[in-house]
Amino acid sequence: xxxxxxxxxxxxxxxxxxSIINCAYSNSASDxxxxxxxxxxxxxxxxxxxxxxxxxxxxxxxxxLLNKTVKHLSLQIxxxxxxxxxxxxxxxxxxxxxxxxxxxxxxxxxxP
Amino acid sequence: xxxVTQTPRYLIKTRGQQVTLxxxxxxxxxxxxxxQQTPGQGLQFLFEYFSETQRNKGNFPGRxxxxxxxxxxxxxxxxxxxxxxxxLYLCASSLGTSNEKLFFGSGTQxxxx
Numbered sequence: 001x002x003x004x005x006x007x008x009x010x011x012x013x014x015x016x017x018x019s020i021i022n023c024a025y026s027n028s029a030s031d032x033x034x035x036x037x038x039x040x041x042x043x044x045x046x047x048x049x050x051x052x053x054x055x056x057x058x059x060x061x062x063x064x065l066l067n068k069t070v071k072h073l074s075l076q077i078x079x080x081x082x083x084x085x086x087x088x089x090x091x092x093x094x095x096x097x098x099x100x101x102x103x104x105x106x107x108x109x110x111x112p
Numbered sequence: 113x114x115x116v117t118q119t120p121r122y123l124i125k126t127r128g129q130q131v132t133l134x135x136x137x138x139x140x141x142x143x144x145x146x147x148q149q150t151p152g153q154g155l156q157f158l159f160e161y162f163s164e165t166q167r168n169k170g171n172f173p174g175r176x177x178x179x180x181x182x183x184x185x186x187x188x189x190x191x192x193x194x195x196x197x198x199x200l201y202l203c204a205s206s207l208g209t210s211n212e213k214l215f216f217g218s219g220t221q222x223x224x225x
Contacts (some may be wrong), residue, residue, distance in 0.1 A: 031211065032211040034214070036216075044202070044216045046213050046214070047204060055128065079163055093210075095210060097168050097210045098160050099157050101157070
């Protein structure tokens with residue numbers, strides 16, 4: 001399949017620090033990207049999205065950066081809180097209705 | 113506004129059986145997509161329905177099928193279950209245009225014994 005989930009990388013940060021989660025996407029034709037947060041026992045929850053005509057988009061405590069040259073996406077979380085502990089996925093869409101390709105995910109651990 | 117509702121929450125089946133999972137989208141949403149989530153393969157697209165028609169399909173065998181009703185509710189069916197079908201099945205709804213955010217339900221955890 002398009003999404004390959006092997007070993008889940010883990011990012012551990014101290015409460016109050018900023019977190020940066022990275023994602024490399026595969027297809028230069030992808031034009032819409034979403035970051036999702038998934039807590040244990042729940043479905044993915046929308047965090048922020050960005051379209052390919054933008055480089056940066058900010059939300060509440062979160063910023064997404066898109067580098068189309070190297071096909072790289074990042075999610076920055078400011079002042080990370082214990083409630084931010086979860087698995088984070090990036091998802092890309094190639095203008096194909098709602099068929100998204102998901103990255104393998106990064107687990108974020110926030111230490112109090 | 114109620115979120116995406118999936119039933120049942122948990123299912124245990126044996127090999128060879130078939131199973132039907134149900135999804136009620138957010139009110140006003142006309143597109144329903146289904147994804148399979150496993151530790152080994154991550155989140156993989158199964159199919160998408162819009163206005164009772166399958167609009168998109170992933171790379172899964174024909175044992176996986178779905179349908180959508182006139183009220184946008186959707187069901188997916190897996191026939192002749194295999195051990196490898198054990199997974200979290202997630203339903204997501206959206207308004208129905210292209211390149212838009214998906215809203216996910218909590219999923220149905222299927223275990224095949």
